[in-house]
Amino acid sequence: MTDYPEVVGLDLSLTSTGIAAWDARGDIRTHRIRSKGAKTDTWRQRRARINRLADQVTDSISFDAFVLVEAPAYGSSTGSVWDRAGLWWRVVDTLHDIGCTVLPIEPTVLKRFATGKGNADKDAVLAAVVRRYLDIEVTGNDVADAVALLDIGMHLIGRPLAELPALNRSVLEKLSVPTVEAA
Template sequence: MTALFDLTEAPAAPAAAGPWPRLYRVAGLDISLTGTGVATLAGTTLITSSGHRKDTLIQRRTRLKGIVNEVLTAVGSVDLAVIEGPSHHSVGGSVWDRGGLWWLIVDALYARDIPVAVMPPTSRAKYATGNGGSRKDAVLDAAQKRYGAILPNDNEADALVLRAAGLDWLGQPLADVPAGHRAALAGCQWPDREQVTAR
């Protein structure tokens, strides 16, 4: 029988495969009183709610707490939550309640020891399209094309872009993003990286 190779010069055994790199769990949240978009590894979802201008304080509180609870359920256990920052030129709707909801969700995430990043609306648009002034329909179109996702509304598209930005910041982008788009990450408020990577 002929040996396939000289035993004195046998090839070295292949190196043992190292551990798989850790895959970070990131959630993206586009917070709204009427339709909050949430994106996680499981996909995107829309949390809807409705209210009336004449609602009592108790009714308004109950509504906000209900939204917070649904958001926390949708987010689950993650390493990082990326939320869209407030739009300072926003008009219409209940600005007071919307701001309150934003802070209730941020506080609830911190209570779960989930690090939070804030991405301004212009940075979200720039990361998605390359233009910080892009409208929501352009972000929706760009998100569907880049990530191959079927997104039923712009709230879920925004949430997906926020999640993608967080994963990119952690070195695990969902897809290749042009450098000009990726520059939007510099305009965000990120937590200490060790808070996320040490979890």
């Protein structure tokens, strides 16, 4: 088991990023970072928005944290895919720079961990998370994803937040905390 000052689940979004974090005292906090843009935004406005969002996200995470971030859905072609990719890489790069261990989790792995089905929709993930983590404030789909990502990390460091069926836990067999070189 590796000790981290914080374990974080991070569901990045241009409109509502979900964050769930556990600290060494055992406290869990969740929150969302919201942003609004317009299809008519200039390149400069879009760049400023991405940078502002990335700063807000990374400023809320401790140095040397273990961060599980939902990996990009490479097959996606909707909803500002390039802007989302820019945000994702900006955040992940900054997290590496501040000494975090970063583990991207594929969307299907996140869904299977939360629901037992890799193709579950966002509402099924939300329902499963709300039922399973009664003491954690879950305020929407983005926070539900972040809580599931957080618990994946907690399982990997040997401090699970909840017991899960074997089918859900089976995704953990292919995951491990990255070494410094691999992170």
